[in-house]
Amino acid sequence: MNVSQTIETEEDLLTCLQIKLYHPQQNCRGLWGMLPLGKRSKHSADDPLRLGRDSQACAYALVDPRVSRKQLALQAYRTAQSPDMLFTIQNLSQRGMLSVNSSALGYLERMDLPDKALIRFGEYEMLIVRESGEAKGSFEVEFEVLGVPPSRETCMCVPTMAPVMDTGSCVKIDSNPAELTALGPLEMDETLLCQS
Incomplete structure (x- = not known):
């Protein structure tokens, strides 16, 4: 060989x-x-x-x-x-x-x-x-x-929780849109763009 x-x-x-x-x-x-x-x-x-x-x-x-x-x-x-x-x-x-x-x-x-x-x-x-x-x-x-x-x-850094701007409480990303709207305005950032 x-x-x-x-x-x-x-x-x-x-x-x-x-x-x-x-x-x-x-x-x-x-x-x-x-x-x-x-x-x-x-x-x-x-x-x-x-x-x-x-x-x-x-x-x-x-x-x-x-x-x-x-x-x-x-x-x-x-x-x-x-x-x-x-x-x-x-x-x-x-x-x-x-x-x-x-x-x-x-x-x-x-x-x-x-x-x-x-x-x-x-x-x-x-x-x-x-x-x-x-x-x-x-x-x-x-x-x-x-x-x-x-x-x-990319959706690389998407946390499992997204902060709500006015209350500081957290909402699960996989919540339905009606629940998110009922809670008030969310912070606008890249993590919300990536959930779709």
Whole structure:
């Protein structure tokens, strides 16, 4: 048997982070000019993937003076209990907050990245989806630009309860519309748009 037939190829097994980007002024500015849009790029698992304005310090750069030199970092890791490659996200910006599925991260704070996460900083929205793979030494990243904000497309952060603005009491999202109308005005936010 030939040696090349017995060696597993990593190309079929790589974990992939699909990063879907949106900015309200993306059509009139060249924000994405330094990103490899529409193709998968291989990244070493032991090197944090940094995204920011500085193309020297970051693996991927955004062409926007309002973005921090180093905005965020994604770090791959594994646990003894799972063969999957997992990721943490860290806010590297001293100027602004970063939110992950509505949880705010201050400067240098980090958290585990869920399999599907809505990241927000400034006017940017990023939907990061992790496709599982078994490779240990590297992973892939694929950038895509969305025409609409991912917060409108996804119902990721819908809580099981929605607050009522005037009383502070809670109503179950799956209540029928007649019950909701009888209680008075509800706070208007993305969670109510996603229930249909």
